[in-house]
Amino acid sequence: MSAIIFFIMAKFGPNISQMTLLILNLVMDLMIMIMLVFTFKPTIRGIKVLLRDVINKADKKEIIYVVIFKLLVALGGGKMLIDFLHLIDENFINSFMADMIIKVDGPIQYAISVVILCLLCPIIEELIFRNIIFKRISKKFNAYIGVIISSIVFATINIGNGIAGAFLFGIANCIIYTKYKNIFMPVLVNFSYNLLLVILVIPFFGNNANYILFSTRNAGISLLVAFLMFATGIFLFIKFFIKNKKYMNEYNIELRNNLEMNTI
Numbered sequence: 001m002s003a004i005i006f007f008i009m010a011k012f013g014p015n016i017s018q019m020t021l022l023i024l025n026l027v028m029d030l031m032i033m034i035m036l037v038f039t040f041k042p043t044i045r046g047i048k049v050l051l052r053d054v055i056n057k058a059d060k061k062e063i064i065y066v067v068i069f070k071l072l073v074a075l076g077g078g079k080m081l082i083d084f085l086h087l088i089d090e091n092f093i094n095s096f097m098a099d100m101i102i103k104v105d106g107p108i109q110y111a112i113s114v115v116i117l118c119l120l121c122p123i124i125e126e127l128i129f130r131n132i133i134f135k136r137i138s139k140k141f142n143a144y145i146g147v148i149i150s151s152i153v154f155a156t157i158n159i160g161n162g163i164a165g166a167f168l169f170g171i172a173n174c175i176i177y178t179k180y181k182n183i184f185m186p187v188l189v190n191f192s193y194n195l196l197l198v199i200l201v202i203p204f205f206g207n208n209a210n211y212i213l214f215s216t217r218n219a220g221i222s223l224l225v226a227f228l229m230f231a232t233g234i235f236l237f238i239k240f241f242i243k244n245k246k247y248m249n250e251y252n253i254e255l256r257n258n259l260e261m262n263t264i
Contacts (some may be wrong), residue, residue, distance in 0.1 A: 022112045029120040029134070036127050044128035052183045056183065065240060066172050067193045074165025074234030079226030087220070114198050127171060129154045130177045130186055143251045149175040164230075168237050176243045178251040 129150050138146030151170030158166040173186035 009070055011217060019109060022109055022116070025116055026112055026120075028125060028180050031118055032124050032128075033120055036124065040127070050182055050184045053180075053182050054188060057180055057182075058185065058188060062176075063189050063192050065236065066169070066176070066189050067196060069236035069240065070169040070193055071196065072165075072229045073194070073237065074162030074233075076226045076228070076230030078162045078165035080223060081222035081225065081228055083220075083226055087223070103172065111196075116146055117194040117198055117219055118191055121194060122187045125154070126183055126187045126190055128202075131183050131226045134174050134177065138251070139255055141253065143174075143178065143248045147171055150174060167234070168233075172237070173238060174245060175241070179247040 005009060059116035107145065133153060134146045134150040136146075136148050147170075151167050151174065155163045155167035173189055176186045179185075
């Protein structure tokens, strides 16, 4: 969905209003949600069982940990790219960022953003990328190929200067899905990250967009800070992966056992 909006903004730039983009995004997300409901046909009882499982098993520290490393990698990686390009051509990157910044003006636009980011996107993304793409590729090949391909597609759809963070976030949510066997667990992680965006990032940058338009005078320092953020996020991700990769191995064993049972 982000890729479509990104293309529209790049194509039409200032000729299309932010309200139009938000409404377009909302309508497309609602259409996708309706299709997913018809595809999965969830029952109220089944949803209640999954939600009770989330309440009983959710690890707040783990959720915060994943949100932090995703934020560090996304912001750090994005800032590195912007700062590096800024050192090469200041006018180009300033013009590009001015066109691409998403401004949320007024309570109505903010409310629509909250609905999209906190209610629709987490459910849609996790159902498509974890419950469909990851599971199907894992069954055909193995869990590691499934996590890599689904995360690459996830990062591509969430195109932007935070694409590296989206890729690692996809891997983390695949691991969380295999760990808890409950799609609402990665949905909760996705929701938590987006909630942070609508509480802190969107209000901040909506009124202070010039903070991300760096001048050549401070771009070098900003690049260093961005690298440290990015490196810290990568380090935290590696620790998370090493600690939880056993769940991927268990999922692979489970897939092989199911395959052997089906061939008997």
